[in-house]
Amino acid sequence: MWPNRLKKLGVLGINKRNAMYLLPLNERKYYPLVDDKLRTKKLAVKNGLNVPHLYTVIRYHHQMNEVFNVADQYGQFVIKPSMGSGGEGILVLEKQTQGKFARADGQILSQEDISYYISGILAGLYSLGGQEDKALVEYKVQSLDIFDAISYQGVPDVRIIVYKGVPVMAMLRLPTKESNGKANLHHGAIGAGIDLHEGITLHGVHHDRFITHHPDTGNCIEGIQIPYWKDILKISSRSYEMTRLGFVGVDVVIDRMKGPMILELNARPGLSIQLANRSGLSKRLESIDSVDE
Amino acid sequence: MNLSSNRNRTHIVVAIIFFLIFLIPAAYKIFFLKYPVLFKPVENLWTVELKIQFQGLGEKAAIYHFLPKTDRGQTILKEDFVSQKLSFTIEKKDANVGIVWKGKAPKGDIQLFYRATVQTIPRTFEIPPGDAEKKYSPYIFQYLILDENLESVNMELYDFLKDLTGDIEGKQQKLTRIYNFLANEVTTVPIEKSKDLIELLKIRKATRSQKRHLFINLARMVEIPARSVHGIFLEDGNRSKSIQSWAEVYFHGKWIPVDIENRWFAYIPEDLLILYHGEGPFMTASVKEFDYRYAVSKEKEWTFSQFYHTTAQIGSAFHEWSLFGLSLETQQVFRLILMIPLGALIVSIFRNIVGLVTFGTFMPVLIALAFRSTKLWWGLLLFTVVVVLGLASRWAMDRLKLLVVPRLSVIVTFLVIILALGTIIGQQFGIYRITAVALFPMVIMTMTIERLSIILMEKGKKEAITISIETLIVALCCYAVMSVTYVQDFLFAFPEVLFALISFQLLIGRYTGYRLTEYFRFINFIKGIDIS
Numbered sequence A: 001m002w003p004n005r006l007k008k009l010g011v012l013g014i015n016k017r018n019a020m021y022l023l024p025l026n027e028r029k030y031y032p033l034v035d036d037k038l039r040t041k042k043l044a045v046k047n048g049l050n051v052p053h054l055y056t057v058i059r060y061h062h063q064m065n066e067v068f069n070v071a072d073q074y075g076q077f078v079i080k081p082s083m084g085s086g087g088e089g090i091l092v093l094e095k096q097t098q099g100k101f102a103r104a105d106g107q108i109l110s111q112e113d114i115s116y117y118i119s120g121i122l123a124g125l126y127s128l129g130g131q132e133d134k135a136l137v138e139y140k141v142q143s144l145d146i147f148d149a150i151s152y153q154g155v156p157d158v159r160i161i162v163y164k165g166v167p168v169m170a171m172l173r174l175p176t177k178e179s180n181g182k183a184n185l186h187h188g189a190i191g192a193g194i195d196l197h198e199g200i201t202l203h204g205v206h207h208d209r210f211i212t213h214h215p216d217t218g219n220c221i222e223g224i225q226i227p228y229w230k231d232i233l234k235i236s237s238r239s240y241e242m243t244r245l246g247f248v249g250v251d252v253v254i255d256r257m258k259g260p261m262i263l264e265l266n267a268r269p270g271l272s273i274q275l276a277n278r279s280g281l282s283k284r285l286e287s288i289d290s291v292d293e
Numbered sequence B: 001m002n003l004s005s006n007r008n009r010t011h012i013v014v015a016i017i018f019f020l021i022f023l024i025p026a027a028y029k030i031f032f033l034k035y036p037v038l039f040k041p042v043e044n045l046w047t048v049e050l051k052i053q054f055q056g057l058g059e060k061a062a063i064y065h066f067l068p069k070t071d072r073g074q075t076i077l078k079e080d081f082v083s084q085k086l087s088f089t090i091e092k093k094d095a096n097v098g099i100v101w102k103g104k105a106p107k108g109d110i111q112l113f114y115r116a117t118v119q120t121i122p123r124t125f126e127i128p129p130g131d132a133e134k135k136y137s138p139y140i141f142q143y144l145i146l147d148e149n150l151e152s153v154n155m156e157l158y159d160f161l162k163d164l165t166g167d168i169e170g171k172q173q174k175l176t177r178i179y180n181f182l183a184n185e186v187t188t189v190p191i192e193k194s195k196d197l198i199e200l201l202k203i204r205k206a207t208r209s210q211k212r213h214l215f216i217n218l219a220r221m222v223e224i225p226a227r228s229v230h231g232i233f234l235e236d237g238n239r240s241k242s243i244q245s246w247a248e249v250y251f252h253g254k255w256i257p258v259d260i261e262n263r264w265f266a267y268i269p270e271d272l273l274i275l276y277h278g279e280g281p282f283m284t285a286s287v288k289e290f291d292y293r294y295a296v297s298k299e300k301e302w303t304f305s306q307f308y309h310t311t312a313q314i315g316s317a318f319h320e321w322s323l324f325g326l327s328l329e330t331q332q333v334f335r336l337i338l339m340i341p342l343g344a345l346i347v348s349i350f351r352n353i354v355g356l357v358t359f360g361t362f363m364p365v366l367i368a369l370a371f372r373s374t375k376l377w378w379g380l381l382l383f384t385v386v387v388v389l390g391l392a393s394r395w396a397m398d399r400l401k402l403l404v405v406p407r408l409s410v411i412v413t414f415l416v417i418i419l420a421l422g423t424i425i426g427q428q429f430g431i432y433r434i435t436a437v438a439l440f441p442m443v444i445m446t447m448t449i450e451r452l453s454i455i456l457m458e459k460g461k462k463e464a465i466t467i468s469i470e471t472l473i474v475a476l477c478c479y480a481v482m483s484v485t486y487v488q489d490f491l492f493a494f495p496e497v498l499f500a501l502i503s504f505q506l507l508i509g510r511y512t513g514y515r516l517t518e519y520f521r522f523i524n525f526i527k528g529i530d531i532s
Ligand SMILES: Nc1ncnc2c1ncn2[C@@H]1O[C@H](COP(=O)(O)OP(=O)(O)O)[C@@H](O)[C@H]1O
Pocket: A052, A078, A080, A084, A085, A086, A087, A088, A090, A092, A138, A139, A140, A141, A142, A154, A155, A156, A157, A175, A181, A182, A183, A184, A251, A263, A264
């Protein structure tokens, strides 16, 4: 009985995703474009897309002090491993007095702590397979007021699945206490499905279970209009011509001043987005294929 | 759409072709060559393989060694001789059978193989009542002649013998006295204290082989024919070059074994394969860098391999070119290697159809192989230690702030320390399994650590524990399947099964249905909560 139900609903499983979408549509040679955030960023800028401004890249230990110059100049900034994934190794910082820095959760770090952290990134602590990596120091995105009620500490992002340049499904990912302010679902962030046409949030999902309210703030996460929705769709669809990847997950954040910007692209997007939307991907993907012909 | 569905079918066609590549030879073997598909259990069946190695110099070479023969308590069912370069002749001499390998040995490594299938039955010896005979045939008479170097000290030795046995009558009683004296009064020492037998008797300290020689010579002096016997222990997995030697004495037309060291009198254990009688080394050779080793394996069933040996005369190419034709040592390695694709299939099924996540793709197969060489419980312990150490490393990263390579090195070092301690403790308590830790499982556990720490990094602690457990489940399933002797033998006799495995892999490779775990993940869909 129930095996059929998943199929009828058009839920996309991992095997089918790999065999029918990733393998034929995402050529291996283009993966490095998205697996290395620095390359993605450069590519996006070249294509005239908005990204969080890159303050500096630290490749070697002797460049470490540049972080503190950035701190002096901008006050707030984000350090992240260029080849990290799953929200690992991202440090959102704000300069305090006397060479101290505060993380989003209030933890105080010294300059030494930060130097140490960066040397970890350089050594490949957070990169796939432990390869040596670079540390990106970039603009800290300023969250919108409307998201304050439904996110805990971090900045929410919008994940859009783009198939052959067409956005097919989207969700708003909301950080929780459990996810440590990160918007990654497997860390315990909430995903809320989005009506693709209107840009209004639908139902939520937390650890693959359906929810309606944010567990930390207690506010309802349904029915929220996401600003700049049309722009977000437009930005995300550009990913296809930019990377030649036919099946990608685009992460978009919305900045208070600068509007929507591309945070990163993902060549192996997760499938929980279907739970958040209570809808299967297969149907939508097939309908695009039929338009193609 | 049509195009893609056509492409979908090609893999099925290829899978069918591969399956036929399996099916046709297998059916031929079963129906025409009458390969057995099931085995019968068997007792006391052994395969002994002797491997001789030397360095050929482009000159003539000759090697002589003895061969076991069908004798009381042992039947040689089948023998094989393998040499690419040398010819051989088998000769019978007195009580023994020997073989000479001879010919011009080309430059380079040369290997010779002798393989025998042996069945043993318990031996019993009875010493007939009444005194031993007075007269012997000339053949037996040679076993009454004393060692040459003893002739000069004859008198002293006779005096000693007189002291020892002068007060009793009867050869048999005298022999018992000699036996008891050597067994109880003379201490066995590992290193020769003296070369002089008289001296040895005075200090009452002698090596095993000196005691045997003393016994033989003293027996001969009381006019009982005596000689050495040599053999090897039939113990599964016994690989060595050490030859057991004991003595035998002649009574009423029968040779009765005596081993002073093991206190066997008219008894030898069933698992001893007799190689030759008399003095002298087992093997003599006129070559350079010469070495030999024998390997014993117990056959639990009349397997495909016995079938192969008994029907080799069929002369089919399938027989001649099969894995059974390889040397025993290589066969044992291949038995394991053939299991790897099977393990890989199990991993594919678990990953793609069930949906479990494992460290790396083939880690579970390797872990299962490691479990085989450590035995399961010790392997499980090792694995648990690895996972705990891996989690501790997360702590080390957070608190001690160590970088990747040094952190992994610390864990590996800890693993080695635990292993060393475990081995020492195992030795103290006589748990030999633990002392048998090999390099291979260590390498695999080290790789596991690396994979685990990457997962920890990328996905966090909870995920890492889940993946560890799932890896273990898959590894245990691989282990369970791979340790079934029947499965091993079947694959060995029908290696074309590998083609069937390929065809299964092709089908799994194109399986686009849901994974079992996805039914749980998407359970809310299934339960039918309102869906837009
Ligand atoms: N520049 C930034 N400003 C604020 N928050 C950020 C910034 N970059 C990343 N984040 C936070 O970290 C999360 C993960 O970042 P992302 O770049 O997508 O890395 P990953 O590949 O690890 O998912 C984002 O969803 C967001 O919550």
